[in-house]
Amino acid sequence: MCKSASALSVAGMKNTAIEVHDLEKSYDGQPVLKGVSFAVGAGEIFGIAGRNGAGKTTVVEILQGLRRRDGGRVDVLGFDPGRERRRLRPLLGAQLQTSALPERIRVGEALRLFARLADGRTDWREFAEAWRLVPLLDMSFGNLSGGQRQRLFVALAMINRPRVLFLDELTQGLDPVARREAWQLIEQARDHGTTAVLVTHDMEEAERLCDRVAVLHDGRLVTCARPVEIASSVGTVRLRFSSPGAAGLEGLGRVPGVTSIGYDGATADITVEPVAVVRVATELGRLDLAPSDFTVIRPSLEEALVPLLNGDNR
Amino acid sequence: MTALADITSRQRRSMTALAALTPTELRLLVRDWTVLVFAFVFPPLVMLILAGVFGTRATVGFGWRNPQHYYVAASVGVPVIALALVGLPVTLASYRERGVLRRFEAFGVSPSKVIGTQAIVTAGLILVGVVAVLAVAAPTYGIPHITHPIQTALGLAAGTLTLVLVGIAVGLATSSARSAQAIGLIAFFPLYLLGGGGPPKGAMTGAMHSISNALPSAIPAVADPWLGLPGLGTQLAVFAAWAAAALVAICWLVRRAAHQP
Structure with missing residues (x-):
């Protein structure tokens, strides 16, 4: 169980990338997060699992500074996302669960635009090749399949070479081959020191990819451990x-x-x-x-x- | 590299969001043929028809001005209404509805920057629309002498600013692109017709004239000083009131959006 963030540091981790203490959030008086605490080590792939409405997406949005918290303390790479979002933002990458691009934007334009927004020197073609987007460069976003869109979103999330990468339903809509390729690329990013926070319903993905998995239920953290530990601790x-x-x-x-x-x-x-x-x-x-x-x-x-x-x- | 040094290095290299977004947004808007037709084809076409129908004989309805001159000057304000109330709100509402604003926000581009880019692009296209009207007018009816050039430019600028703010408010207030389009079109026609784009204000009945005076239409704001007709002062006061109301609405809508699940 992850009762306190400090209790969660993982053996062998030199630094902590994310620390969350007693995080609370309500929407219209309805509590969504009720004192969630955990820590994520630098270079770790950290999974967040839970049923729909458990508060997973709210947690990652607060970690990115996209949402204000009602209570608790959050530290991402030494910054408070609620107050220092502008300084933190260049170090983060995000693939959001429900978001899109303009229908008429072409894949090549999107990659070029986000590369320019992130860092004028990033070679977007490298990401197009890594995510098999080269044949799609002249296609409009509106004409892409679900899997092609997902590949583009993840490529855009990684185009600024983030230190912390948030992936919400990473492989939703990807075929089995693309799913495994996505896993490999996330592992490669981790090997280069990127910390990844992965919100997922796919337990095979969590088991295969995550160093640890936190499980949220009804706004509370019910467990936080290595997948093998969770699997062997129950049943x-x-x-x-x-x-x-x-x-x-x-x-x-x-x-x-x-x-x-x-x-x-x-x-x-x-x-x-x-x-x-x-x-x-x-x-x-x-x-x-x-x-x-x-x-x-x-x-x-x-x-x-x-x-x-x-x-x-x- | 420390996080702080990394941030400084990345911020130094990165382009401003506006500079990066503006050319892309411009290309996207140019690909929307419905907006292009409404902004660049409709105003010159209607000008050609109306100026041709009413000819050159000055009447009291036209403030004793040449009707062809009147419709050339009046049509300059039409792209302002079309792009600000039909193009801009639809794009913004679509971006909100589909999560485009959210995606940019997650990448550090705040909704206000995306909205600002949309406003810049809309203003740029309005200028192109004005040029299109004048380009069609020049070889057909001729471009009338501008009586008060500074006031005319002021009327165009104030009308553009006000209607862009109103368009942003509509785009943020509506739940979908379809509803934004419906509201935009409902707003367009009263502003076009009661603004003097169809029948001139001098030909309207008292009630319609009063309603017309309270609307933020760019048509009389441009046409009146262009042709030496009075009324710009009142029009600027109306613009100020509408712009203030739109700004308050925009601030409230942005705050509300930040607190929604």
């Missing part, structure tokens, strides 16, 4: 292996953490708590039942997150 693990008979399997029932044992005449299917995996393996070795196809099936991040997204953080 149970299944162990499957071939077994010539049921003899010996009964003994596993006495191993602490084993919750059920199944056997279909050829394969054993044992459900255990995550901490019991090693104990079961040890016990199998002691019983001289060391199967060569011993498989540990952990819950996916999505399976682990569903109860959290429903507000069950116990």
